[in-house]
Amino acid sequence: MNQLQQHIRKQIETTGPISVADYMMQCLCHPKYGYYMGRDPFGREGDFITAPEISQTFGELLGLWAAITWQQMGSPSPFHLVELGPGRGTLMKDALRATKAVPGFQDAAHIHLVEISPVLKDVQQEALKSEQIHWHDSFTNVPDGPAIFIANEFFDALPIRQFEKGEKGWAERFIDLDPDTDGLRFVLRKDEAARALMPEGLKDKPEGGLFEVSPMGQAIAHGLGARITQQGGAVLALDYGYTEPGFGETLQALKNHAYAPVLKNCGEADLTAHVDFTTLARSFIEAGAKTWGPMNQGDFLERLGITQRFQALLPHANDEQRPDLIAAHKRLCSPDEMGTLFKVICATHPDHPAPAAFE
Template sequence: MDLPKVVGLKDRLIEQIRLDGPLTIPDYMWACLFDPQAGYYSTRPALGEGGDFITAPMVSQMFGELIGLWVMQVWQDMGAPAKVRVVEIGPGDGTLMSDLLRSFRLMPAFQAAAEIALVEPSLPLRAVQSQKLGDILYHDHLHDLPTDAPLIVVANEVLDCLPARQFQLTDDGWFERCVGLHDGNLIIGLVPAPEDFKAPFAAEIGQVCEVSPAQNRFVESLGALLQEASGAALLIDYGRDRPEPGDTLQALHKHEKTDPLAKPGAHDLTQWADFPALAVTALNMGLTVSQITPQGVFLQRLGIIERFEALRAKNPAQTDKLARQVHRLIAADEMGDLFKVMAMSSPDLVLPGLEAIQLSE
């Protein structure tokens, strides 16, 4: 008997569920984003105003310029080592690194010391980045980074690509939300949760708890690099700053939210960064960790208002445009509160614009 030909990602996922049972949310999300033949980032990432989503560096050059100043200040606080490796993880379309490189010109000594590297597994995005940045050093994974020099790492909107398991409290206890089938269509249903599952907050019936082993593994890997090489890492993403319930799985297409199950691989999928859990992970490794800080507060501490005033003075005709950009980056009803900033470093390193978590004796 001939089996039906399975071609598209959705058909393959349906067939996989028929054979093996429901997929966890992370398994489903990994397939949608990184399947080699049809995953979103493997084949068709669409960034920018004409794509599916826009990131802070695309909003304004001011964002990248200030992050560049942050990087150079960290280098100075490290004692201005003769060699430092500046790494961006998930560089998107290359805009942030382009702005960083421009800001680095302000400090020739830093330029001479800095080796630039990108961690980017997506071949389509590498092609876009190389057009903007030229010849630049790439690594596929974090563990490929050498540790022969201190590291300064920037990761903007990386954590939201790392999926979380979802658990829901019912009258019968905790269940895990998984992707299964109903009448041949993808649906989200419930399967029994592991017996040892415990939520990090007091939950009510119906609430969803997200736990991300992938995000925690990322921080563990990054922390191990910082322990071996020394240095600091800056993480910026939308996410929570305290343990709380919420189903944050979403799909984006043309800047609009869509059904995450509708077109696997065709739309971007994201979940919130779980910053409280990540801070605990980093602290348990003995790293210095900053308080989780709203992006708007962080950028104002770095001097975005002053940078706006300087740009406006040079380009009076651009005042309204520049003001809209600043508003989008720092306003509470835009990116200012939704996006959070957390940094971690080898012990006792100062983290500019951020306050370190003080552990009680």
């Protein structure tokens, strides 16, 4: 039993079972024992690999997308280019390299990274040491003004609540001590208030289903939508998820590139859940923003020219690099890899024209 699990056990013994959202928040963000607070989880030596680490073309294309969006906004100067959950800084580094040739873009851009991990902040500082970067622990601290927000695999790590429909109606899943072991277990607490968090089409479904919702994700999307509606700008979010709300558990733990038990090794594995893009879009819209998509990541990248970019790189690649380029393109775009599982959604100021790839 590690120190975080001991801490959670003491909390449950003192105040009773905790929600899944509370459990996720502690496992990921506890200031002393949280998963993201003391490690670099990315890459082959970590627990998972994200799109920017697969190929530099991913960040380059997102940078060019941001430059086109900036031009559609009327090329404001200054403006804020903000990344939420920037990992190692790889995406931003590639984006800035690709946009050097866009007249006025980098002169106008104030770069902001929203990061809570001290370890990752150090990695980002090294990766972007030639740039002037501003760090924040919340997007709400980004100064006023038009802004373009990029969120790649950000919303999936936000805490969720889980609700299960049994014989007596809806109940919320909580986490309690397992009386038969030293570990933890899921329990149910009756909660009629849960119905208010659910889409109308699911409230009267038959028993046996489990529904997930991320109030924090909705609140952040609403806040971002209000920001760009009032001050101008756009939000581009890429994540794995689904386009229609439905039953099913997606909460998962990842450790050493493999699935791990959710209720074990607290703080030592990444915890994520699939993003509900319909609810995400509704949060943007309720704040006054206009939404575009969601669409599959493979389609989005193809519309931005990823195949042409790889075709341009292949003639200059050696025998060792060529298979890696082909594999990277397949992983990012193929329907049986990230191409379909990952979705892309954009929110803009209501008067913004169709963003690149969403025409």
